[in-house]
Amino acid sequence: MMHNIDINKMNRLMEENEDARQIISQLLENHQVTVSTIAHEIRNPLTLISSALQIMQVQHPEVTEFSHWKQTMDDVNFMRQLLEELSTFNNGNTLHYSVFSIEHLLKNIAISFAISLDEADSDIEFSSSIPDKLGKYTGDKIKLEEVLLNLLKNAKEAIAGKGTILLTASRKKNVLTIQIKDSGCGIPAENIDSIFEPFKTYKQGGTGLGLSLSKRIVEAHDGSISVASREGQGTTFTVKLPI
Ligand SMILES: Nc1ncnc2c1ncn2[C@@H]1O[C@H](COP(=O)(O)OP(=O)(O)OP(=O)(O)O)[C@@H](O)[C@H]1O
Ligand SMILES: [Mg+2]
Structure with a gap:
């Protein structure tokens, strides 16, 4: 790329x-x-x-x-x-706008993801905290769903079988903050600057497209995506969207 x-x-x-x-x-x-x-x-x-x-x-x-x-x-x-x-x-950057409830979107994603954790993932503890009344959001629902599923998939892969994943959302005035926190392997400091680059992958079988595509989608919504991580302890991705 x-x-x-x-x-x-x-x-x-x-x-x-x-x-x-x-x-x-x-x-x-x-x-x-x-x-x-x-x-x-x-x-x-x-x-x-x-x-x-x-x-x-x-x-x-x-x-x-x-x-x-x-x-x-x-x-x-x-x-x-x-x-x-x-x-x-x-x-690629064209959004198909609709008005939808961000709370419903997040809750549906949480349910889908929980279902997708099969028996092999039985030691993964997934929880979510999504307040009611986050309000209506105007954006591309399918693309935002893709972003969150990418982040959850990465969290699951980072955990490799045993650990916790937490999905939270909150709204302060006109900013919606969504966080996905995992207790997985974390990201080595020397890799952290490159993970949003296309085709940059540090896992076997990865395409390295997940995060670059997610960043592109979030930025097309005038939002931002950031990461905080400690090797061996876990990672938190934060998506901020103007609402
Ligand atoms: N939650 C996380 N914990 C630890 N490392 C992560 C996490 N999320 C991303 N990474 C690192 O960032 C790299 C890039 O992630 P990205 O989602 O773009 O690609 P990928 O997961 O490798 O491949 P794909 O998403 O196409 O399956 C990963 O290979 C991994 O090293
Ligand atoms: Mg990925």
């Missing part, structure tokens, strides 16, 4: 040289098409899963009473929307 310094260099090259401008524009366009194509290919089988679930529900209405059925349907729909966002990667 390119850093600001590379982007500045690229822009300069494009201004100075018409051939470079054409080639770079073409490359950028190809890149966007590739991302859109991959997202589209994943969306197809996911649509099949979603249709199959709907057919099951029509044929066996009793499934709606199964625990986790509604949550599963919601999660599948969430993934479909997420892929739709990715396929329009071009508009």
Whole structure:
């Protein structure tokens, strides 16, 4: 992924040289098409899963009473929307605004996350403290949900089986503060400045996109994201959003 310094260099090259401008524009366009194509290919089988679930529900209405059925349907729909966002990667910073209750959003995320902790995570203690009446928020609900799920996923991965995760929210005047605190491995001081960079990962199998995407989304909402961490003791991510 390119850093600001590379982007500045690229822009300069494009201004100075018409051939470079054409080639770079073409490359950028190809890149966007590739991302859109991959997202589209994943969306197809996911649509099949979603249709199959709907057919099951029509044929066996009793499934709606199964625990986790509604949550599963919601999660599948969430993934479909997420892929739709990715396929329009071009508009990465474009927000789809709606007005929603931030309290409901946070509570739903807490429930989804609690459900996602399976037996293997039985020694993870997850708790949340979300006050009532946080108020209405105008923003991109799907993208904000993605930010919080990324932070919770990181917390779970940092804990590796045993520890605590706490999700809290509070509002002071026009600022909403959301914190995710874990008792996991913490972040070594030498890594802390780079964790928000795209593709910067210190774990096996990570893409290193979670935090960079989250930062981009929070900043597109005029908010900020920060981290405090102690190696071996735990980490707290703080998201502040103007409300
Ligand atoms: N809660 C946390 N505790 C300890 N380290 C963390 C925490 N959150 C992030 N990190 C560190 O920051 C790095 C970057 O995180 P990021 O979410 O961007 O990517 P990732 O988790 O490695 O990969 P992906 O999110 O794509 O699965 C991680 O590899 C990890 O080293
Ligand atoms: Mg991550």
